[in-house]
Amino acid sequence: MDNHLPLFALEPQNERAQEVVLSERNRYLVHRDLDGTLVLGIGHVLSKSGSRATLATLGRHERSDIVVESTAAAKHQCSFEFNWETNFILFFDRSRAETSQVYGPKCHPFLPRRDRKVVVHPGLNEFISFGGHNRDFIQFRLRWYQDRAGALERARYLRHVSLAGNTQLVVDSDSESISPRVSPFRDIEPGQQQIRWHKLGDLGSGAFGHVYEAVNTDDGTVMAIKKMKQPEDPQAREKWKTRWLREAKILSGVRHLHIVEYIGSQCWDGEVMEIFMALKEGTLHSLVMRGGARISRDELGDIVLNHILQAIDFLATNFIVHLDIKPDNILYSMLGDRYLFQLGDFGACHHEATELVPLMGSKAYMAPDLPDGRLTHKADVWSLYVTMLWLSGNAQFRSLCAGPGKSLKRISEIISECTLNEEPFLGRIREMAEVNPDERASAAQMLVKCYGGVGLSTPRNRIPPLSGQP
Secondary structure, rough: OOOOOOOOOEEEEOHHHHHHHHHHHHHHHHEOOOOEEEEEEEEEOOOOOOOOOEEEEEOOOOOEEEEEOOOOOOOOEEEEEHHHHHHHHHHEEEOOOOOEEOOOOOOOOOOOOOOOOOEEEEEEEEEEEEEOOOOOOOEEEEEOOOOOOHHHHHHHHHHHOOOOOOOOOOOOOOOOOOOOOOOOOOOOOOOOOOOEEEEEEEEEOOOOEEEEEEEOOOOOOEEEEEEEEEOOOHHHHHHHHHHHHHHHHHHHHOOOOOOOEEEEEEEEOEEEEEEEEEEEEEEEEEHHHHOOOOHHHHHHHHHHHHHHHHHHHHHHOOOOOOOOOOHEEEEEEEOOOEEEEEEEOOOOOEEEEEEOOOOOHHHHOOOOHHOOOOOOOHHHHHHHHHHHHHHHOHHHHHHHHHHHOOOHHHHHHHHHHHOOHHHHHHHHHHHHHHHOOOOOHHHHHHHHHHHOOOOOOHHHOOOOOOOOOO
16 A cells, blocks of 8 residues: 555535635645545644544634634634544534535434544545535535555554654654543433444345444444344234343343343344444354464463353343353353353343243254253353364364254264264363263353352352362
8 A cells, every 4th residue: 555645535515615625735645536536635744733533624724734724714724533443434513613514415413412523434524615604615625545454554653653744744753632532331321312323244044034234324333233034923022022121131230251241232123123233353153164273272262252251241240141142142252362251142141030931042062951941041051162162173062063954862872972083172171071061061161160260259268169069
């Protein structure tokens, strides 16, 4: 990538915007586009503000990156800022009189009682204007030259390099972003402002609906959105709503390093409901199947086991059973060169109970005791053990996953047969594979045995020793 090319440009849309482009003060940002239009390039020159997050400031002030020589503009009118956590660009209204705006065919405008900032992105908020009673005295269109990946590369370049030849540059190497860090945790209750979002891509679909990658257009947070359409049958609709309300309520009440972050949910009274979760890099299944792991199978298995045991133990202390632990529902992200695994997709979760619950989740990973109606977190321990069996690469088990349905009894027999062939990989966790849940180890017991109790949520004095141990 040529780092001397802009991320985007401001194309004048009226005569007063043309005057801004032709101003001698802004000459250092002007270039002629392929169609001959003179535009103001943004993102290839460090901002005079000294902030590493600021791409450009606009206003009447002489130290603005783009000087607007009109009394219709505020001293500090508006700015473009880079969100380092999500790699999106936001447009800020900096004027006291709130005289900046975005508009266009696909527009998420500034709203009352919200911070006056919105994401600008190809296909979203592609026109800006400011000044005057109607906020339209000066009008520009954004011409995009780089995608989101290009924006990140360019921002990194500007963060570490002073561009030669920019004599107007003021750089403070210790300056920080003026954009506040936005917490991803947010519960959307009736009467609260809804999350506005823009679709970035498809992540998957199923009988429940679709999952999208999206950006919160008010703060730049990147999210995974589960979008579910209600069934037409009234009885089915009630069961549907109960299931997803349960997931949202459980997720809104849990905060743990190894459980995917819940952002919020909305549209419960409409035809299509939305649940917002933090977006991760992928699933354990995708990581293994594409051969993308940077470490050995044994090292990967040890990390997955450790992290998900911690998640199960935490849920157990809150009397919650996930009921659908499998490689597709274990998400990962990279923290530097380390993997962080988190439990996701709580669509089948329940509170621990003695009554029968509908058999949900994936049959190959389902605990054999579930049909008996004994719902405890040890069902999740079994599912994690089976996930480790899948991770071992055992061909017999993987063919089971791909083959036609079998009874839970036959599945548990096959799992026992497969285990004999994976003793080096699974030998130390055989207590997780006991068919009788009373004899099966708890997540807390396995954390004590395998990791010295690091990451426990269960108090140590409430953890009985494993059978055969003092």
